[in-house]
Amino acid sequence: MNAIYILWLREVKKYSRSRVQIIASLGQPLLYLLVLGFGLGPVFQRAGGGSYLQFMAPGIVGMAVLFTSVFSGIALLWDRQFGFLKETLVAPVPRINVMIGRTLGGATVAMLQGTLIMVVCLIAGFRPVSLIGIPLGFVFMAMIAIVFAALGTSIGSSLQDMQGFQLIMNFLVLPIFFLSGALFPLNNLPKALSFVTKLDPLSYGVDGLRAALTGSAHFGALLDAVVLAGVAVALLCLGAWRFSKIEI
C-alpha cells in the first residue's frame, strides 16, 4: 500500500513542479476551445445544434484528460531512459503495485489538468445545467483518466525508446480524440464512421461528461459508465501484464 502511495505521490509532485509544462499543455485545448468554439459557433447554431461552446466544452475536457493520462503512462519511457525505472523494478514490491501506483498517479494528474480546463471553459462562457451534474462529471473524468493512463502504461511498457512515439500519437491518440464525438454530434453519421466511433472508449467518456454537465447524451450515462468500467478493467490487466514483462 505504501509503495502505491509513494509512487502516486511522485507523479503528483512532479506535476505540481512542472509549471511550464502545465501552461504548455493548456495551449492545445484552449486553441480548440476558442478557435473552434467561437469559429464554428455560428454555423452550429444555424444548423440547429444550439450553442457550440456548450456542446464542445465537455469534449475539450475529455481531450485534456485523454492527452495527459496517455502521456503520463508513456512517461515510463523517460524513466527507462533516465534509469529511474530500474530502481522501481528491483524493489521488493510486486510489479502490479508499482504499475497501480504509477497509473493512479497519472490518472490523478490528468484529472487535475481536466479540472483546469473545466475552469477555463467556465470562464469562456460554458455553463453546466445543474450543480448536481458536476460531481458526476468528475466521476466520468476519473474513469476516462484511468482508462487512458492504463493504456499509456501498456504502450510505455511495450516500447523500447521514443521512436515509436510519433506513431502512437498519430495513429492512436489523435484518432481516439477525433473519433470520440468531442467535436461533432454522433447522430446521423455515415454508417462506417458511426461504427468506428462506437469502438472508441473516449466516445463513452465524452458522452458521459456531456450527460453529466449538459444533460444531453447519445448513448446515455449508464451505458457510458458500464463501458468505461469494462474497458478500464481490461486495460489495467493489459497494462499490468505488459509491465510485468519489462526487461531492462
Place this chain on the structure above:
Amino acid sequence: MGAMIRVENLVKKFGDFTAVDNISFEVPKGEIFAFLGPNGAGKTTTIKILTTLLRATSGTVEVDGLNPKTHENEVRQSFGIVFQDPSLDQDLTASENMDLHGVLYHVPGKVRRERAETLLKLFELWERKDALVKTFSGGMRRRLEIARGFLHTPKILFLDEPTLGLDPQSRNQLWTHVKRQNEADHVTVFLTTHYMDEAERVADRIAVIDHGKIVAIGTADELKQKTNAQSLEDAFLALTGSTIRDESASSTDQLRQVAQMFRGGRR
C-alpha cells in the same frame, strides 16, 4: 550450504549474440566477491540476471537459495544494488529520492529518516538534501546513488562499477563503508570495477570474465601467481589480452535493441 549466490551453467543470449556464455560460480555468505572484465564482457548482464531485471536463457541461478525467476519478490527483498548507470529521479530532491527508496524497501519511517540523515552526512550531501537532483553534479549524483543503496540493510549488496566518476575521497568513504557493513553484518558483496587497486583492496576473491566466459577465479594473489604477474593489473591484462573492447559494449546494446524489437514485433 552457505552459498549466497550460486550460478551454474548460466547462459544469456540476445538474439544470436551470447552475452554470458555458460558460467558457473558460487559466492559464500559474507564474502566480498569482485567481477572483473573488459567492457562488454558480461558483468552487468550477469548482475541483471541475479537481480531479476533480465531472465536467463538457460542455466541455474540462486540468490539466497531462491530462484530469481520464480521468487522475484523474495529475492528482491534480499539484495541492495548500486547500478552502473544513473537510476535517480532527477525531478525529485535528494531526500525525496532517499525516502522513496526507503518506502519501497519497507524501511520504517523513523529508521528511514535517521539512516538517511547519517548517510547523506557521510557522503556530504546533507546540505543539498532539498535540492532537485537535476541540479547536482555527476559526482554528487553518484554519491547519492551509493547513499541510497545503503539505506536498507540487505543480505547481498550488488555494486556495479560504483566508483565510476568518483573522487578519491568518496571512493575511500565508499569502500570503508562497504568493508564495515561486511564485517559487522556479514553482508555479502558482489562488485564489479575497472580499478584493480580497489578489487585488490576489498575483494576476498576475484573472477575475471571475458567474452561472456570466466577465464580465472581466485584470490588476487592466486591470480598473480597463475599468470606470473607482479600486479593484479598485469594479471588482468595477461588473462584478457590488451585489445580495447569499447566497441563491443555499444554493439551489444545495439544487438539487444534489435533483438528486443524482434521479440516485441512477434508478440
